[in-house]
Amino acid sequence: MLDYKNIRNDFPILQREVNGKPLVYFDNAATSQTPQQVIDVIVDYYSNYNANIHRGVHRLSQEATDKYEEARLKVQAHFNAKFSHEIIFTSGTTHGINLIANGFSSILKKGDDIIVSALEHHSNIVPWQMLCERTGASLKVIPMNKEGELIMYDYDNLLSTNTKLIFVNHISNALGTINPIEYIIEKAHQVGAAVLIDGAQSCPHIKPDLQALDVDFYVTSAHKMCGPTGQGMLYGKEAWLKKLPPYQGGGEMIAEVTFKKTTYADLPHKFEAGTPNICGGVAFGAAIDYMNSIGFENIAKYENELLEYATQKLLEIEGLRIYGTSKHKTSVISFNLDGIHPYDVGTILDKMGIAVRTGHHCAQPIMDFYGIPGTIRASFAFYNTKDEIDTLVTGVKKAKMMLM
Incomplete structure (x- = not known):
């Protein structure tokens, strides 16, 4: 069983604030954070x-x-x-x-x-x-x-x-x-x-x-x-x-x-x-x-829980589309809101202390396949939590309301 509460204490950066809000770091596919032990x-x-x-x-x-x-x-x-x-x-x-x-x-x-x-x-x-x-x-x-x-x-x-x-x-x-x-x-x-x-x-x-x-x-x-x-x-x-x-x-x-x-x-x-x-x-x-x-079996199991939870919660938002729906995937969700540029959503999320990646993610042929300029990518690690996912969902809803 993965003890994410104690694990989070190993990462000093997770204790900081961004724009006056607790940092929610969902850009792990770009780079993970570094524990105090390292x-x-x-x-x-x-x-x-x-x-x-x-x-x-x-x-x-x-x-x-x-x-x-x-x-x-x-x-x-x-x-x-x-x-x-x-x-x-x-x-x-x-x-x-x-x-x-x-x-x-x-x-x-x-x-x-x-x-x-x-x-x-x-x-x-x-x-x-x-x-x-x-x-x-x-x-x-x-x-x-x-x-x-x-x-x-x-x-x-x-x-x-x-x-x-x-x-x-x-x-x-x-x-x-x-x-x-x-x-x-x-x-x-x-x-x-x-x-x-x-x-x-x-x-x-x-x-x-x-x-x-x-x-x-x-x-x-x-x-x-x-x-x-x-x-x-x-x-x-x-x-x-x-x-x-x-x-x-x-x-x-x-x-x-x-x-x-x-x-x-x-x-x-x-x-x-x-x-x-x-x-x-x-x-x-x-x-x-x-x-x-920590154990890679524990990591995989917990991150899959985060993936399933985030997928369910995000799909409850009307007009949100997820790209990449394979049954065999890891804890990455790329999504867009209908009619809204991903960069604009990412900017609003940052004001709320939520770090996601926006753009083509150095994979432009994929974006060309879908006919889109890019996506909002939330990528989860074993030190993330469902509460943070709830914060992301709230942020996406707020961005949608502000940009529609």
Whole structure:
């Protein structure tokens, strides 16, 4: 049983006011809030062992190195990667996607196909378009239906021996749809294609088992998981990571440098050029510890209760439409009020201390599919409450009355 009252005490920001009202934070799909336990780790790093890693023989460097690599082991264990060197620390999901896109520039050629889905964030569209421009490969799209689900029949028909790469988000950031990635991965491997899964929206809610999924690449961001911004991870199967060239050149990623030739370091350092976000890595490990202490089964169950409650209450408002009605979704509700621009609603809600996201949510093709400029997105986390949802409903009703 999740004790949300005590959990809320772990988050200092939830105690503040916005515009004279208690903060109601429903923008968790953009970034989650950070508990005191993780903040303390950040303060401890800069207060007691701030130093560059892997390169120093002095005590601070050794301590920082140990903490950083301990965090990598925590990430490995959490996601059930086979080897710790399959975990590459990045600045976030976008960095991880671009790293793989850059690597495949040397592999793809004209006549090859890559596949994305209609539900993707721009970060999982634009890098592949750029990859196609560089290589001559073709980009194909798995279409969606009005419920916000991918059409698997069309996915099957897109697959061929020319398919080399497939990129799909685990959960849609705009609609909350949970995609059937197990099916997508299995079918892709049958034609010899590799699969990258964007896990930015899934990892705050569920605990992916990367070996069970048999996925080739998986990316996520720490700031979606109660961790710091500017930190993330890329998982790649060892065989693939050894095959791909380095993404950046510099210190740390080398074995030996001469003016005639440079040889590269072993995994994971081959892909970690320069001084990393050391504190971010350590704090990422602390955030994983924190979320596991609550339990992902508890998190999923409670957030589903919030989703069902909010869906019921919002649909009682006349003229409110929810976009993304899949039976398999997480705690995200995108909605609009008939005849009212989402930005105007969001502005009024902010005056009431309610933080929601408005716009296309970096998923403009989804909005084009529905023929709308954007939505109001309320995204819930395990530290939110039904009372806060009631406040949101009241706020939406007030906005409707003021704007009609």
